[in-house]
Amino acid sequence: MKAAAFPPGLMMPHIRPGRILCWTLLFIGGVxxxxxxxxxxxxxxxxxxxxxxxRVIPExxxxxxxxxxxxxxxxxxxxMNSTIVAVIVTLSNVFFDSLVGxxxxxxxxxxxxxxxxxxxxxxxxxxxxxxxxxxxxxSQFGWIDSYWGIMFPxxxxxxxxxxxxxxxxxxPDDFLEAARIDxxxxxxxxxxxxxxxxxxxxxxxxxxxxxxxxxxxxxxxIVTTSAELYTLPxxxxxxxxxxxxxxxxxxxxxxxxxxxxxxxxxxxQRYIVRGVMLTGLKG
Amino acid sequence: xxxxxxxxxxxxxxxxxxxxxQKQVIWAWSFLAVPLVFYxxxxxWPTFQAFYLSVTDWTITKPAAFVGLExxxxxxxxxxxxxxFRNTFLYLILGTPISLLISFVVAYYLDRVRFMHSFIRALxxxxxxxxxxxxxxxxxxxxxxxxxGVINDVLSSFGIPQQPFLRSTSQALPAVLAPAVWAGLGxxxxxxxxxxxxxPVTYYEAARIDxxxxxxxxRKITLPLLKPTLVFLxxxxxxxxxxxxxxxxxxxxxxxxxxxxxxxxxxxMIYQTAFSSYEMxxxxxxxxVLFVILLVISLVQLRLMRDR
Numbered sequence: 191m192k193a194a195a196f197p198p199g200l201m202m203p204h205i206r207p208g209r210i211l212c213w214t215l216l217f218i219g220g221v222x223x224x225x226x227x228x229x230x231x232x233x234x235x236x237x238x239x240x241x242x243x244x245r246v247i248p249e250x251x252x253x254x255x256x257x258x259x260x261x262x263x264x265x266x267x268x269x270m271n272s273t274i275v276a277v278i279v280t281l282s283n284v285f286f287d288s289l290v291g292x293x294x295x296x297x298x299x300x301x302x303x304x305x306x307x308x309x310x311x312x313x314x315x316x317x318x319x320x321x322x323x324x325x326x327x328x329s330q331f332g333w334i335d336s337y338w339g340i341m342f343p344x345x346x347x348x349x350x351x352x353x354x355x356x357x358x359x360x361x362p363d364d365f366l367e368a369a370r371i372d373x374x375x376x377x378x379x380x381x382x383x384x385x386x387x388x389x390x391x392x393x394x395x396x397x398x399x400x401x402x403x404x405x406x407x408x409x410x411x412i413v414t415t416s417a418e419l420y421t422l423p424x425x426x427x428x429x430x431x432x433x434x435x436x437x438x439x440x441x442x443x444x445x446x447x448x449x450x451x452x453x454x455x456x457x458x459q460r461y462i463v464r465g466v467m468l469t470g471l472k473g
Numbered sequence: 474x475x476x477x478x479x480x481x482x483x484x485x486x487x488x489x490x491x492x493x494x495q496k497q498v499i500w501a502w503s504f505l506a507v508p509l510v511f512y513x514x515x516x517x518w519p520t521f522q523a524f525y526l527s528v529t530d531w532t533i534t535k536p537a538a539f540v541g542l543e544x545x546x547x548x549x550x551x552x553x554x555x556x557x558f559r560n561t562f563l564y565l566i567l568g569t570p571i572s573l574l575i576s577f578v579v580a581y582y583l584d585r586v587r588f589m590h591s592f593i594r595a596l597x598x599x600x601x602x603x604x605x606x607x608x609x610x611x612x613x614x615x616x617x618x619x620x621x622g623v624i625n626d627v628l629s630s631f632g633i634p635q636q637p638f639l640r641s642t643s644q645a646l647p648a649v650l651a652p653a654v655w656a657g658l659g660x661x662x663x664x665x666x667x668x669x670x671x672x673p674v675t676y677y678e679a680a681r682i683d684x685x686x687x688x689x690x691x692r693k694i695t696l697p698l699l700k701p702t703l704v705f706l707x708x709x710x711x712x713x714x715x716x717x718x719x720x721x722x723x724x725x726x727x728x729x730x731x732x733x734x735x736x737x738x739x740x741x742m743i744y745q746t747a748f749s750s751y752e753m754x755x756x757x758x759x760x761x762v763l764f765v766i767l768l769v770i771s772l773v774q775l776r777l778m779r780d781r
Contacts, residue, residue: 407605
């Protein structure tokens with residue numbers, strides 16, 4: 191697959207100086223890209239006396255910052271809040287976006303096109319415009335400072351629905367027809383037959399939804415007022431303000447917020463990259 | 474299978490007398506029922522409400538009363554709005570071309586590199602997975618004066634004078650933009666790589682047989698065939714830069730959008746109008762303006778890119 195992307199003749203096995211230069215420049219660029227992350231991690235492993243020593247490898251690395259910050263309980267609470275919110279919203283999107291995408295792709299019924307256009311049209315509306323009505327709604331129904339308050343705007347997305355519809359259109363009708371003849375009901379056909387056929391798209395949707403909710407800042411900042419309910423980015427922001435210039439503490443907090451997604455990436459790199467590519471081509 | 478027969482018994486034979494097409498319609502609407510309620514209540518209704526609120530004087534303390542286009546008139550006469558408007562467009566017209574140029578060059582050459590390909594790709598992609606609110610603090614630390622700030626330390630070791638970065642009205646906006654560009658590059662590179670791979674090899678073979686030089690292949694084959702990818706990325710990243718907030722808010726928490734509002738984007742103005750001044754009606758008018766800007770920019774770009 192990969193080899194096919196190269197014009198033949200360019201991939202002559204003999205090594206050319208241009209090649210080496212190109213590789214080296216790309217490598218240096220890549221190292222520059224991760225420099226902020228390296229500095230963040232290395233500073234989180236230093237004590238206050240070493241912060242101004244800008245060596246990337248700390249002289250005497252210590253986990254004291256982590257022990258102190260995780261020990262005071264707030265960060266563990268925010269980690270839990272972020273995890274709960276991101277996981278539930280992701281599951282909801284995987285379920286509902288694909289259910290709607292499947293229905294729009296595979297059922298023939300009057301009104302199908304209108305429903306599709308209506309859902310798609312919500313893509314034109316920026317979140318920022320809905321935030322004030324959502325805030326009004328949340329305060330009327332008492333959803334301020336609750337998990338549901340943080341989660342409700344994102345439980346389904348037009349983007350996910352559109353993505354899943356594109357992929358379900360590629361599922362052959364014969365498969366579904368065969369299952370119908372076997373007497374399976376439509377829900378089972380969707381869940382047991384169609385869903386397994388679109389797992390690459392499902393993993394892309396799951397990754398995007400999780401990442402989007404894990405890093406979300408604007409809405410959680412608005413809808414949470416008590417520190418108990420902060421998500422990690424909002425909590426980190428308030429924590430960093432109160433630390434003022436204790437950069438090693440702030441970098442530790444930033445590392446705690448960033449490491450989970452980086453570690454997930456190390457394990458799922460192939461799926462994540464494939465997911466981004468799929469979205470770019472179909473979305 | 475047993476569920477089907479139960480259902481047939483339960484619905485007293487009505488279900489079993491329906492044609493397959495009728496059953497399909499019932500299934501379809503039952504699948505759509507909950508999502509439709511969601512879209513109506515959480516998307517459509519708030520959209521109309523946002524337009525309505527924008528013509529009221531709603532604040533936290535007093536109920537909304539209709540004031541016509543007063544909020545819009547006030548916005549047009551507000552010098553802060555024009556400052557913010559200018560900033561928002563600066564984020565767009567600096568951020569989009571710079572990030573697309575860098576990511577295209579990286580992707581173009583990365584596509585030819587096979588030695589440790591996925592490792593290098595990972596280096597570029599990692600920043601995309603970070604939390605903007607967290608990374609703003611890292612960059613804020615980088616921009617500090619000597620001896621704290623990494624960038625100024627490097628500059629001074631080369632004998633270059635200290636730069637004020639976030640403290641200067643002229644340097645602050647590019648300094649805030651840098652982490653946003655940085656974090657988005659990985660995504661754009663991956664999309665460009667996917668686009669480059671989708672170009673059939675036969676085109677390149679034909680061009681080589683014709684003896685086209687490398688530069689001509691790039692201009693005549695690669696770029697034209699990448700147009701769908703390019704359109705997607707231009708629209709996608711423009712919308713991202715027009716909605717910039719997390720970085721700006723966190724990189725200067727003492728005075729978000731400062732110094733002297735020189736980094737304040739529209740979304741931050743909306744946030745402060747609504748949740749610091751509690752002028753909800755006025756903030757709603759600003760969100761409508763944001764909506765119009767996003768709509769116009771997307772349509773113009775789609776149009777331009779399609780025509781060429």
